[in-house]
Amino acid sequence: xxxxxxxxxxxxxxxxxxxxxxxPHxxxxxPAFVVVGTKGTVxxxxxxxxxxxxxxxxxxxTYHLYLQPGGEKVKKMGGLxxxxxxxxxxxxxxxxxxxxxxxxxYGEKVGKISKNPPLTPPLVKGGNGEDLKLAxxxxxxxxxxxxxxxxxxxxxxxxxIEIQHNxxxxxxxxxxxxxxxLASYEYQKEAMERTHRWALRSLEEHKRSGKQQSxxxxxxxxxxxxxxxxSAKIIGSMDLARRGGGFNGFGIGGSFDKEDMNTAVGWVxxxxxxxxxxxxxxxxxxxxxxxxxxxGCDTFDCVAPTRIxxxxxxxxRNGKINVMNAKFTSILxxxxxxxxxxxxxxxxxxxLSHLFRAKEILAYTLASIHNLYFIVNLVKEIRQSIxxxxxxxxxxxxxxxxxxxxx
Amino acid sequence: xxxxxxxxxxxxxxxxxxxxxxxPHxxxxxPAFVVVGTKGTVxxxxxxxxxxxxxxxxxxxTYHLYLQPGGEKVKKMGGLxxxxxxxxxxxxxxxxxxxxxxxxxYGEKVGKISKNPPLTPPLVKGGNGEDLKLAxxxxxxxxxxxxxxxxxxxxxxxxxIEIQHNxxxxxxxxxxxxxxxLASYEYQKEAMERTHRWALRSLEEHKRSGKQQSxxxxxxxxxxxxxxxxSAKIIGSMDLARRGGGFNGFGIGGSFDKEDMNTAVGWVxxxxxxxxxxxxxxxxxxxxxxxxxxxGCDTFDCVAPTRIxxxxxxxxRNGKINVMNAKFTSILxxxxxxxxxxxxxxxxxxxLSHLFRAKEILAYTLASIHNLYFIVNLVKEIRQSIxxxxxxxxxxxxxxxxxxxxx
Numbered sequence: 001x002x003x004x005x006x007x008x009x010x011x012x013x014x015x016x017x018x019x020x021x022x023x024p025h026x027x028x029x030x031p032a033f034v035v036v037g038t039k040g041t042v043x044x045x046x047x048x049x050x051x052x053x054x055x056x057x058x059x060x061x062t063y064h065l066y067l068q069p070g071g072e073k074v075k076k077m078g079g080l081x082x083x084x085x086x087x088x089x090x091x092x093x094x095x096x097x098x099x100x101x102x103x104x105x106y107g108e109k110v111g112k113i114s115k116n117p118p119l120t121p122p123l124v125k126g127g128n129g130e131d132l133k134l135a136x137x138x139x140x141x142x143x144x145x146x147x148x149x150x151x152x153x154x155x156x157x158x159x160x161i162e163i164q165h166n167x168x169x170x171x172x173x174x175x176x177x178x179x180x181x182l183a184s185y186e187y188q189k190e191a192m193e194r195t196h197r198w199a200l201r202s203l204e205e206h207k208r209s210g211k212q213q214s215x216x217x218x219x220x221x222x223x224x225x226x227x228x229x230x231s232a233k234i235i236g237s238m239d240l241a242r243r244g245g246g247f248n249g250f251g252i253g254g255s256f257d258k259e260d261m262n263t264a265v266g267w268v269x270x271x272x273x274x275x276x277x278x279x280x281x282x283x284x285x286x287x288x289x290x291x292x293x294x295x296g297c298d299t300f301d302c303v304a305p306t307r308i309x310x311x312x313x314x315x316x317r318n319g320k321i322n323v324m325n326a327k328f329t330s331i332l333x334x335x336x337x338x339x340x341x342x343x344x345x346x347x348x349x350x351x352l353s354h355l356f357r358a359k360e361i362l363a364y365t366l367a368s369i370h371n372l373y374f375i376v377n378l379v380k381e382i383r384q385s386i387x388x389x390x391x392x393x394x395x396x397x398x399x400x401x402x403x404x405x406x407x
Numbered sequence: 408x409x410x411x412x413x414x415x416x417x418x419x420x421x422x423x424x425x426x427x428x429x430x431p432h433x434x435x436x437x438p439a440f441v442v443v444g445t446k447g448t449v450x451x452x453x454x455x456x457x458x459x460x461x462x463x464x465x466x467x468x469t470y471h472l473y474l475q476p477g478g479e480k481v482k483k484m485g486g487l488x489x490x491x492x493x494x495x496x497x498x499x500x501x502x503x504x505x506x507x508x509x510x511x512x513y514g515e516k517v518g519k520i521s522k523n524p525p526l527t528p529p530l531v532k533g534g535n536g537e538d539l540k541l542a543x544x545x546x547x548x549x550x551x552x553x554x555x556x557x558x559x560x561x562x563x564x565x566x567x568i569e570i571q572h573n574x575x576x577x578x579x580x581x582x583x584x585x586x587x588x589l590a591s592y593e594y595q596k597e598a599m600e601r602t603h604r605w606a607l608r609s610l611e612e613h614k615r616s617g618k619q620q621s622x623x624x625x626x627x628x629x630x631x632x633x634x635x636x637x638s639a640k641i642i643g644s645m646d647l648a649r650r651g652g653g654f655n656g657f658g659i660g661g662s663f664d665k666e667d668m669n670t671a672v673g674w675v676x677x678x679x680x681x682x683x684x685x686x687x688x689x690x691x692x693x694x695x696x697x698x699x700x701x702x703g704c705d706t707f708d709c710v711a712p713t714r715i716x717x718x719x720x721x722x723x724r725n726g727k728i729n730v731m732n733a734k735f736t737s738i739l740x741x742x743x744x745x746x747x748x749x750x751x752x753x754x755x756x757x758x759l760s761h762l763f764r765a766k767e768i769l770a771y772t773l774a775s776i777h778n779l780y781f782i783v784n785l786v787k788e789i790r791q792s793i794x795x796x797x798x799x800x801x802x803x804x805x806x807x808x809x810x811x812x813x814x
Contacts (some may be wrong), residue, residue, distance in 0.1 A: 044768040
C-alpha cells in the first residue's frame with residue numbers, strides 16, 4: 001500500500017504543519033528527522049539502539065547499496081528492512097546525488113558539480129590539482145565510476161527505480177540531477193528541465209511496475225525563484241492520470257546557501273500540493289531544522305549527526321562541543337545533564353574522552369546515540385511546540401542558546 | 408569485602424570442579440569465561456550487550472589503563488566498573504605480561520621473551536629483522552616503553568598493586584614475570600624465583616593498604632614439572648599470617664605449548680589449595696577450555712573471541728568459519744541455526760558478509776556478540792555437564808564435531 005498523509009495542525013501564517021504519514025511499516029509523526037543508514041546500517045548502532053533513541057524512519061542510499069551488496073542481493077535478503085533488522089518505515093534516495101558527486105571525487109568535497117553546459121563531463125579538481133571527470137550526463141542518464149573499484153556504471157531513471165524496487169523501501173525517490181549551488185542560471189535551467197523529464201520517466205517506470213511503494217518527485221531549480229517555482233509547479237502537478245496518478249509526496253533537492261535555503265524552500269512549498277508530504281534532502285543541522293519546518297517541510301535526512309559524532313563533535317543546547325578538548329578528560333558529568341539519551345544517562349565526558357583517545361569503537365556508538373537523540377528529539381519537541389502553539393518561543397529560545405554557547 | 412568461594416560439585420577422578428565466587432559486585436558461577444575489556448570497554452560492545460550475552464565478569468588490563476587514561480583517572484571516575492557502566496564483578500591483570508611483551512614490540516608477536524639471563528634486556532626480532540629492546544628487568548621491577556608514545560615507565564610489584572587499587576577491580580593479581588615457553592630451564596628458574604619475591608612484595612603492599620579487593624598470586628615455572636610444582640607450593644602457601652593472611656586465589660601464568668598446557672595446569676592445581684579459586688591467564692580457545700576445566704581451573708580470560716571476530720572469524724560447533732568466504736554472501740541463514748545469540752536470532756550470513764565487506768562498525772559488534780556468546784555459553788554448558796555427571800560425553804562430542812568441521 002502507498003502512504004497516507006494527514007495534517008493535524010498548522011503554524012499560523014506560515015507553511016509549517018504537524019502531520020502523520022502512514023506506511024506499511026508503521027507511522028511517521030511529522031515533522032520527523034530521518035536517520036541515515038547509508039549502506040543498510042546506521043553506522044555504529046544496532047537497530048535496537050536506533051529505535052530506542054526515538055527514530056521513526058531510516059533512509060538508505062541507493063548508490064551505495066547498488067554497488068554493495070547490489071539491489072538484487074538486498075531483494076534476496078528480504079528487502080532493506082528485513083535485511084538490516086529494522087521493522088519500521090524506510091526510505092531510499094534515488095542515487096542521483098552520489099552518482100554525480102562521488103564518481104571520481106571520492107574523498108573530495110562533494111556536490112561541486114561544474115557549471116559547464118550539460119552533455120559534457122563536469123570537472124572537479126583532484127587532490128593533486130588535476131581535473132577529474134566526475135560523471136557523464138546524457139539525456140538518457142548518468143555514467144559514473146564506483147567509489148569501491150573505479151568500475152563504470154550507468155544510471156537512468158528506469159534503472160534507479162528498478163534498484164529502489166529491489167531494495168524495497170516504503171518511500172522511494174524519482175531520479176534527479178543535483179546541481180551545485182554555484183551553477184549558472186542557464187545550467188540550472190537545463191538541469192532542472194532534464195530532471196523534469198527524468199521525473200516523468202521515473203513515474204512511468206514506477207506505475208508500469210505496479211509496485212505499491214510510495215514514489216516522491218524531486219523539485220530542483222537551485223537558488224533561482226522562477227526556476228524553483230516552475231519546478232514545484234511541474235513536479236507537483238505531474239500526473240499520469242488513468243495510468244496511476246502522480247507522486248505520493250515530494251523531495252526538495254539541491255544544495256543551498258544557508259541564507260537562501262529557507263526562502264527557496266518557502267517558494268517551493270507554497271506551490272506543492274498541501275495534502276502530500278515533503279522531504280528536504282540532506283539537511284539537518286540543528287539550526288536548519290526550524291527554518292525547514294516553518295517553511296513547510298515534513299521530513300529531512302542528514303548524515304551530519306552520526307558523521308560528526310565519529311569525529312568527536314557532540315551537539316548540546318549550547319552549541320557543538322568537541323570531546324577531544326583536554327578539559328573534558330576531567331569532567332565527571334555527562335555531555336548534557338538534562339539530556340535523557342542512553343549515553344548521557346550512563347557515561348561521563350571523562351570516559352568518552354578516554355574512549356575517543358583510545359579509538360575504541362564504543363566511542364563512536366555512544367557519540368552517535370547522543371547526536372541522533374539530540375536531533376530526533378529536537379524535531380519531536382518542535383512538533384509538540386506547533387501543537388501547543390508555542391513554536392516561535394521554542395525557536396527563539398533554542399537559537400539564542402545554541403548560537404551563544406560557550407563552545 | 409574479599410571474595411568467598413564455595414565448591415558445589417567435582418569431576419570424578421579429576422581436578423575439575425563447579426563452584427561459586429561471591430564478590431562485592433555479584434557472583435561468578437564457575438567454571439566461567441572472563442570477558443576481556445582491555446581499556447575499560449569490551450571492544451565494539453555496550454555493557455548491556457556484554458551482559459545480555461551471558462557474561463558474568465569482565466577483566467581489564469592494568470598496563471593499558473595505566474597508560475590511558477591512568478589509574479588515578481580511573482579512580483576519579485569511580486573505578487573500573489562505574490567508569491565503564493558495568494555493574495558486575497571485575498578483574499585486572501598485573502600489567503606484567505604487557506610490560507614484558509608490548510614494550511618495543513608493538514605489532515609484533517607478543518610473548519617471545521628472550522632466553523637471555525635476567526638483568527639484561529630481553530630481545531625480539533623487529534619487523535625488519537633487527538633486535539629490539541623489549542623491557543629491562545631488574546630485581547626491583549621492569550622498565551618498559553609505552554606503546555602509545557614510546558615514553559619510558561617503570562613497574563614494580565608495589566606500583567602494579569597501587570595502580571590496581573586505583574582501578575578498583577574486585578579481583579587483582581600479583582606482579583609477575585611472564586616468560587617465553589622457549590626459555591631455558593635456568594632462565595625459567597631465575598624468573599620464577601624473582602616472581603615469588605615479587606609475589607611477596609605484592610602481598611605485603613596489598614595487606615599494608617588495607618584494601619578489601621581480592622588478590623590472586625601467580626604461579627609460573629614454564630613447562631618444567633619441578634618448577635611448576637615448586638611455584639605452586641610457594642605461591643599456594645605464601646601467607647603473611649598475622650599481617651593479614653595469604654592470597655585470595657591464584658593465577659596460572661606463562662605461555663604453554665598446546666600439548667603441555669593441560670599437563671602443567673594439572674601439576675599446579677594438584678598442589679594449590681583446593682578451597683581457593685584458580686584463574687588461567689590468557690587462555691580461551693574453545694578446544695582449550697575442556698582441558699583447563701578438567702585440570703582444575705575455575706576461570707579463564709582471552710581476547711581471542713573478540714579479536715578474531717573483528718577479523719571475520721566466527722566460532723561454530725563445526726569449527727571456525729571466515730565470513731569473508733565468498734559463499735557466505737548468498738547464505739540467508741544465521742551463522743548457526745541452533746545458536747541463540749542476538750546475532751544469530753536477527754541477522755543472516757549474507758548481511759554479515761555485506762557489513763564486513765563494507766567495513767561497517769556493526770560487523771564488529773555482531774561478530775563479537777556471537778563469538779563471546781559461543782565461548783561464554785560453552786563454558787556454562789561444560790559447568791552444567793559437570794553438575795549432571797556428563798562432562799566426558801560433552802567433551803567427546805564437542806571435540807569430535809569441532810575438529811571435524813567442514814571449515
